Structures are given as structure tokens and as C-alpha cells.
Amino acid sequence: MWPVLIILLVVWAALAVVGFAFESLVWLAIIGIILFVGTAAFGVVRGRRKP
Numbered sequence: 001m002w003p004v005l006i007i008l009l010v011v012w013a014a015l016a017v018v019g020f021a022f023e024s025l026v027w028l029a030i031i032g033i034i035l036f037v038g039t040a041a042f043g044v045v046r047g048r049r050k051p
Helices: 002-021 024-048
Strands: none
Touching: 002 024
16 A cells, blocks of 8 residues: 555655646646645555554
């Protein structure tokens, strides 16, 4: 599960960087940041659970 979360975090971070690189794609940066934070929070919550 961790490899999938790490890949998603990298993708969301890349979207945010691309969004900030081009002014017309600021909406893409905002979506990337929101998805990055959501995925990170999901990983933290999921990682704290004891199997």
C-alpha cells in the first residue's frame, strides 16, 4: 500500500508544480495540493491503524 501512496504523492506534487509554473493552470496547482494533502492524511490515518 505504501508504494501506491508514494506514487500518488509524487504525481500530486508534480501537478502542483506544473500548475504554478504556468499561470493559466493555477487551478491545477490547487487541485494538486488538495489531493496531496488528502493522500498524505489518508496514509497517516491508515498507517496508524493496527492490523
